[in-house]
Amino acid sequence: xxxxxYKITEDFEQSxxxxxxxxxxxxxxxxxxxxxxxxxxxxxxxxSITSPTVKIPCRTYPSVPCEIIHAGLKVExxxxxxxxxxxxxxxxxTNVWDSALSFTADMYKTGTHMCISFTGPYKHFKLxxxxxILTDNxxxxxxxxxxxxxxxxxxxxHEDDFDMIGWNFYMMPELAARGMLLMNQFYxxxxxxxxxxxxxxxxxxxxxxxxxxxxx
Numbered sequence: 019x020x021x022x023x024y025k026i027t028e029d030f031e032q033s034x035x036x037x038x039x040x041x042x043x044x045x046x047x048x049x050x051x052x053x054x055x056x057x058x059x060x061x062x063x064x065x066s067i068t069s070p071t072v073k074i075p076c077r078t079y080p081s082v083p084c085e086i087i088h089a090g091l092k093v094e095x096x097x098x099x100x101x102x103x104x105x106x107x108x109x110x111x112t113n114v115w116d117s118a119l120s121f122t123a124d125m126y127k128t129g130t131h132m133c134i135s136f137t138g139p140y141k142h143f144k145l146x147x148x149x150x151i152l153t154d155n156x157x158x159x160x161x162x163x164x165x166x167x168x169x170x171x172x173x174x175x176h177e178d179d180f181d182m183i184g185w186n187f188y189m190m191p192e193l194a195a196r197g198m199l200l201m202n203q204f205y206x207x208x209x210x211x212x213x214x215x216x217x218x219x220x221x222x223x224x225x226x227x228x229x230x231x232x233x234x
Contacts, residue, residue, distance in 0.1 A: 024172040024191075026191050026194045026195050026198065027045060027188075027189060027191055027194040029194075029198060030045060030189075030194040030195075030197045030198050030201075031043040031044060031045055031150070031194075033197075033198060033201045034134075034150055034152070034197075034201075035152070037123060037201065037204055037205075037211060038121075038122075038123070038124065038125050038126045038132075038134075038152055039123070039124035039125065039126040040126035040132070040152035040153060040154060041153070041154040041156075041159075042152070042153050042154065042155075042156070042159040043150050043151070043152050044150060044151045044153070044159060044162040044163055044166065045148060045149070045150045045188075045189040045194060045197075046148070046149050046150065046151070046166050046187045046188065046189055047147065047148060047149070047187050047188065047189055047190075048135070048137055048147060048148060048149050049116075049118055049133050049134065049135035049136075049137065049148075049149030049150075050079075050081035050082075050084070050085055050149070051085075051149065051166070051185070051187040052133035052134070052149040052150060052151045053081070053082065053085040053086075053109075053114065053116065053133050054085040054088055054089055055151065055162055055165055055166065055185075055187065056112075056114040056131035056133060056151055056162075057072075057085060057086060057089035057091060057109070057112060057114055058088075058089045058090075058165075059131070059158055059161055059162070059165075060112050060113060060114065060131070061089050061090055061091060062089075062090070063158075063161060064157070064158070066112075066113065067091070067111060067112055068111075069111050070090075070091055070092050071091070071092045071093075071094050071111060072086045072091050072092065072093060072094065072109050072110065072111045072112060073094045073095075073096050073109070073110035073111060074086070074093065074094075074095065074096065074107070074109055074110070074116075075095070075096055075098045075103050075107060076095035076096060076097055076098055076223050076224055076225040077098045077101060077102070077103050077220075077221040077222065077223055077224070078103060078107075078116065078221050078224065079116075079118060079221060080222075080224060082109075082116060083095075083224060083230040084230075086109070087230070093230050093231060095224060095225035095230075095231075096110075097225075098223075101220045101221070101223075102218050102219060102220045102221070103119070103218070103219070103221060104119060104216050104217070104218035105117075105119050105120045105216030105217070105218075106118075106119065106120040106125075106132065106216070108130075113129060113130045113131055114130070114131045114133065115127065115130050115131070115132040115133065116133060117132045117133055117134045117135075117152075118133070118134070118135040118141070119216055119217040119218065119219060120134070120216050120217070121134055121141065121142040121143050121214055122142075122213050122214040122215075122216075123204070123211035123212065123213050123214075124211070125152075126152050126154070128154060129154065129155075130152075130153070131151050131152070131153050131155075131158065132151070132152040132153075133149060133150070133151055133152075134149060134150050134152065135148075135149045136148040136149060136150075136197070137149065140217060140219060141217070142214045142217070143197075143200065143204075144200075145193060145196060145197050145200065146193075147193065148189050148193050148197070164182055164184055165182070165184045165185060165187075166184065166185065166187040166188045167184060167186075167187075167188045168184045168185065168186055169181075169182030169183050169184030170182075170184065
């Protein structure tokens with residue numbers, strides 16, 4: 019059971035899980051790092067990725083190919099009709115989903131790691147910064163919680179038994195507290211969940227930039 023500053027983060031995560039229909043939600047400082055942790059977990063921890071190449075739309079946010087490469091994988095761009103993308107999409111070859119443009123009731127897809135974003139002025143959940151991983155995998159959930167927190171358990175570092183290398187990706191408790199307050203906007207007065215339409219945004223054609231493929 020989380021206590022102190024960790025309790026508000028856990029409360030926010032439980033609220034996200036309840037709204038989206040996921041078993042677990044793990045908050046992080048931004049969605050790019052949610053993608054990285056999800057890809058790293060699949061590539062190095064449970065080793066479920068069978069091909070080193072991950073296929074994504076050529077029009078997407080630039081951090082997506084960056085996180086694929088940082089996780090030790092290669093990028094292959096697929097063509098997109100028009101200049102926009104809408105809603106969520108699967109990073110093909112993995113169980114990871116980019117859900118930056120999707121946030122709605124019971125959105126969770128079984129057996130996946132869905133990465134959601136709270137950063138920027140266009141998102142449904144305008145938290146100013148932050149993201150989360152939605153999953154139903156208990157082992158992944160436990161790994162994500164420690165990986166985002168420099169490998170630490172949720173206790174004082176004077177009391178921890180350090181046995182994991184992690185990253186400094188955790189969400190500040192102040193943001194989690196604000197997130198708890200903002201969750202109310204996604205429910206009707208009678209307590210039922212509101213549904214939000216997928217967002218659609220224009221992105222550059224990243225296949226034109228050699229940096230993403232020359233590192234392959």
